[in-house]
Amino acid sequence: MNSLWKVACLHTLGYPPAQGQGLHVTSVSWNSTGSVVACAYGRLDDGDWSTLKSFVCAWNLDRRGLNPRQPAAVVEVPSAVMCLAFHPTQPSQIAGGLYSGEVLVWDMSRPEDPLLWRTGLTDDTHTDPVYQVVWLPEPRHSHHFRVLSVATDGKVLLWQGAGPGQLQLTEGFALVVQQLPRNTKLKKPQRGETEVGTTAVAFSSFDPSLFILGTEGGFPLKCSLAAEEAALKRMPSSVPLRAPAQFIFSPHGGPIYSVSCSPFHRNLFLSAGTDGHVHLYSMLQAQPLTSLQLSHKYLFAVRWSPVRPLVFAAASGEGEVQLFDLQKSSQKPTVSIKQTQDESPVYCLEFNRHQTQLLAAGDAKGTVKVWLLSTEFTEQGPREAEDLEQLAAEVAI
Numbered sequence: 001m002n003s004l005w006k007v008a009c010l011h012t013l014g015y016p017p018a019q020g021q022g023l024h025v026t027s028v029s030w031n032s033t034g035s036v037v038a039c040a041y042g043r044l045d046d047g048d049w050s051t052l053k054s055f056v057c058a059w060n061l062d063r064r065g066l067n068p069r070q071p072a073a074v075v076e077v078p079s080a081v082m083c084l085a086f087h088p089t090q091p092s093q094i095a096g097g098l099y100s101g102e103v104l105v106w107d108m109s110r111p112e113d114p115l116l117w118r119t120g121l122t123d124d125t126h127t128d129p130v131y132q133v134v135w136l137p138e139p140r141h142s143h144h145f146r147v148l149s150v151a152t153d154g155k156v157l158l159w160q161g162a163g164p165g166q167l168q169l170t171e172g173f174a175l176v177v178q179q180l181p182r183n184t185k186l187k188k189p190q191r192g193e194t195e196v197g198t199t200a201v202a203f204s205s206f207d208p209s210l211f212i213l214g215t216e217g218g219f220p221l222k223c224s225l226a227a228e229e230a231a232l233k234r235m236p237s238s239v240p241l242r243a244p245a246q247f248i249f250s251p252h253g254g255p256i257y258s259v260s261c262s263p264f265h266r267n268l269f270l271s272a273g274t275d276g277h278v279h280l281y282s283m284l285q286a287q288p289l290t291s292l293q294l295s296h297k298y299l300f301a302v303r304w305s306p307v308r309p310l311v312f313a314a315a316s317g318e319g320e321v322q323l324f325d326l327q328k329s330s331q332k333p334t335v336s337i338k339q340t341q342d343e344s345p346v347y348c349l350e351f352n353r354h355q356t357q358l359l360a361a362g363d364a365k366g367t368v369k370v371w372l373l374s375t376e377f378t379e380q381g382p383r384e385a386e387d388l389e390q391l392a393a394e395v396a397i
Contacts, residue, residue: 268391
C-alpha cells in the first residue's frame with residue numbers, strides 16, 4: 001500500500017481504571033468546537049451489563065500538556081454506556097444511552113455534579129439497551145434541541161429537559177412487524193415477537209423529518225418524524241406512539257450496526273453490520289446500489305466524510321479502520337489502518353466536522369486513537385460532486 005503515509009496516529013487515549021476492568025470503548029463523539037473528544041466505556045459483547053460500573057471520559061486535544069491517560073473529565077455511570085452524542089451547540093453537554101434503557105445528559109464542565117437530566121426508570125423508558133442517541137433541533141425553535149434515542153425494544157423516543165433533572169418524553173414511535181411496508185419479503189415473526197429491534201439511526205441532511213433506521217433483522221427502514229399513523233403496540237406510554245416506517249430496503253445477511261446519510265446527496269446512505277458488508281443505498285429503491293465486503297468478521301461502524309462527498313470510513317471486527325475513496329476505487333479501501341495489534345474489534349469512529357483532518361476511533365482494548373488524515377482525504381476533487389451525482393443516478397435506472 002503506497003498510500004499508508006496518508007494517515008498518522010496523533011493521539012492514543014485511554015482511561016486505565018476502565019481498561020483495567022476490561023471495558024470497551026462503545027462510542028466516540030466530538031464536541032461542537034471540534035477540540036474535545038469524548039468516549040463511552042461499556043461492553044458490546046453478550047452479557048447483562050445493566051449494573052456494570054462504567055465511565056464517560058473527555059479529553060481536550062487543544063489543551064497544553066494533554067495527558068493521554070488522564071482525561072480532562074471523567075463521569076462514573078452505574079450501567080454500561082452504549083452510545084454518546086455531544087450537543088450540537090453547547091460544547092460541554094453530552095447525551096448518553098445506557099444498557100439499562102435510560103438516557104442521560106451530562107455537563108462535562110461540572111465534574112463534581114455532572115448529571116443534568118435523566119429519563120429515570122418509568123413506563124416511558126426503553127426496556128432494552130439504547131444503541132444510539134441524536135440531538136435534534138426543535139421544528140419551531142431551531143436553537144432548542146431534543147434528544148432522540150433508539151433501542152432494541154422497537155421504540156424511537158424524543159426527550160426534552162423538563163423539570164429539575166428530568167428528561168420528559170415529548171414524542172415517540174414504535175416499530176412492529178405488522179406495520180412495516182410490504183415491498184420486501186420478510187420472515188414471518190414468531191408468535192408474540194412483533195417489535196422490530198432498532199440498532200442505529202441516521203438523519204437526512206436535506207429533510208429534517210427523514211431518518212434511516214438500522215434493525216436487528218438486517219434491513220434498513222426509511223422513516224419520518226411526520227408520520228401520523230398510530231402504532232399497534234400496547235406498550236404503556238405517556239404519549240401516543242406512532243408508526244414511522246415508510247419504506248423497507250433489502251436486508252444485509254445479519255443485524256445492522258451502523259447507518260450514515262450522505263451530507264452531499266439527499267438520496268444516498270450507507271449501512272454496515274454483522275455480515276461484514278457495507279451497502280450503499282439510494283432512498284429511491286430497495287436493492288443496494290453496491291455491496292462491499294470489507295471484513296470476514298463484523299463491521300461495527302460506517303461514516304461518510306463531512307467534507308469529501310465520495311469518502312467514507314468503516315470500523316471492523318478485525319481491528320481495522322478502513323478509509324474508502326470511491327473516486328479511486330469502488331471495491332478496495334484506499335487506506336487500511338491497523339488500530340489494534342491483536343485484531344481486537346474497532347467498535348466506533350467519528351470524523352471531526354470542525355478539524356476535518358481528524359478521525360477518532362474506539363476499540364475493544366479501551367483505547368481511542370485520533371488519526372490525522374492527509375489533505376487527499378479532506379480536499380474535494382474537481383469532479384467529485386458530479387461523480388457522486390452519477391453514482392446516485394446509476395441507481396435509479
